[in-house]
Amino acid sequence: MEIRILNQIEGAKQAEGLTVIIDVFRAFTVECFLADLGVKKIIPVGKVETCHALRAEHPDYYLVGERKGIKLPGFDSGNSPSYLTTAVNLKGRTVVHSTSAGTQGIIYAAQRATEVITGSLVNASAIAKYIKKRNPSVVTLVCMGLNGIEESAEDTLCARYIKAKLLGEDLNIHKEIADLKNTAGAKFFDDVQKEHFPEPDFFMCLVPDIFNFVLKADTTKDPIEMIKIEV
Numbered sequence: 001m002e003i004r005i006l007n008q009i010e011g012a013k014q015a016e017g018l019t020v021i022i023d024v025f026r027a028f029t030v031e032c033f034l035a036d037l038g039v040k041k042i043i044p045v046g047k048v049e050t051c052h053a054l055r056a057e058h059p060d061y062y063l064v065g066e067r068k069g070i071k072l073p074g075f076d077s078g079n080s081p082s083y084l085t086t087a088v089n090l091k092g093r094t095v096v097h098s099t100s101a102g103t104q105g106i107i108y109a110a111q112r113a114t115e116v117i118t119g120s121l122v123n124a125s126a127i128a129k130y131i132k133k134r135n136p137s138v139v140t141l142v143c144m145g146l147n148g149i150e151e152s153a154e155d156t157l158c159a160r161y162i163k164a165k166l167l168g169e170d171l172n173i174h175k176e177i178a179d180l181k182n183t184a185g186a187k188f189f190d191d192v193q194k195e196h197f198p199e200p201d202f203f204m205c206l207v208p209d210i211f212n213f214v215l216k217a218d219t220t221k222d223p224i225e226m227i228k229i230e231v
Contacts, residue, residue: 001131003166004140005159009148012105015113017138020127020162022119024154025184026079027102027144029120029205030064031215033081034095035228041094042226044103044217048072051096054223062090065098068147069187069196072098082200101144106217109142110224116217118226121158121177122204123211126231128165130214133231139166146184153184154205161208177206 006014012021022028031042045051048065052074055061063075064084071078077088079099084090097103102118109116115134119127119141131139141162143155157176164171181202187193188202215226 001136001166002138003163004138005163006140006142007151008101008143008145009104009108011142012108012144013111015109015140015142017113017140018115018117018131018134018136019109019113019140019142020117020119020131021102021105021109021142021144022155022158023099023102023105023144024120024158024205025152026081026201026205027097027099028118028215029122030079030081030084031097031118031226032120032122032211032213033085033204034090035213035215035226036211037085038091039095040092042215043094043096043223044106044226045096045098045223046104046107048098050223051075051098054096058094061094061096062088063096063098065096066196067100069100069193071196078196080198080201081204082198101146101148104148105142105144106224110217110219113140116219118215118217119158119162121154121161121206121208123209123214124158124161125165125209126212126214128162129231130229131166154180173208180206
């Protein structure tokens with residue numbers, strides 16, 4: 001098994017084999033929590049216009065989205081796992097999801113990869129188990145980073161953690177997780193930004209291995225839909 005680690009949107013465009021699109025803060029942490037809550041469907045979308053078109057056709061769809069971390073105009077909520085798990089009841093609802101990095105990566109990776117799944121710390125061990133079962137010749141781990149254009153420590157850490165699991169190595173990531181409070185996660189502790197980056201999101205995104213499923217992009221559907229697969 002060849003394991004490749006690529007970065008950001010350009011990396012997603014080059015992804016091959018079984019591809020994991022990693023977005024810890026916050027896209028694919030959000031999708032894991034939504035799947036666990038029992039949403040009917042998650043539709044990852046790249047373009048804002050597509051989201052509004054889907055809502056025009058299906059008024060009951062719930063729009064979740066951000067650009068640079070800020071909720072998109074006309075959307076029901078931003079990309080906050082703490083908000084989505086406490087302030088609204090989305091069980092049985094269809095969620096349309098568009099973000100600066102994660103969902104962009106899904107759309108681009110689907111063009112070349114043989115299979116695309118999401119990546120986050122909350123289900124990292126499940127991801128590794130799934131990959132081992134599938135046993136592909138090539139695995140591509142794509143760290144989507146900040147807004148899909150800059151490296152971000154939490155996604156790189158997640159990729160290293162998944163890779164270590166695949167190789168049977170013991171990687172203690174707890175100190176590095178704690179250090180994120182002063183680097184990539186500092187925005188969650190900034191009073192000026194707390195409306196868009198609530199502090200609870202930081203902690204929800206960084207608890208490893210609480211979900212034992214993966215989310216796979218069903219690229220046979222138009223638009224793409226995420227499928228929950230228990231591991």
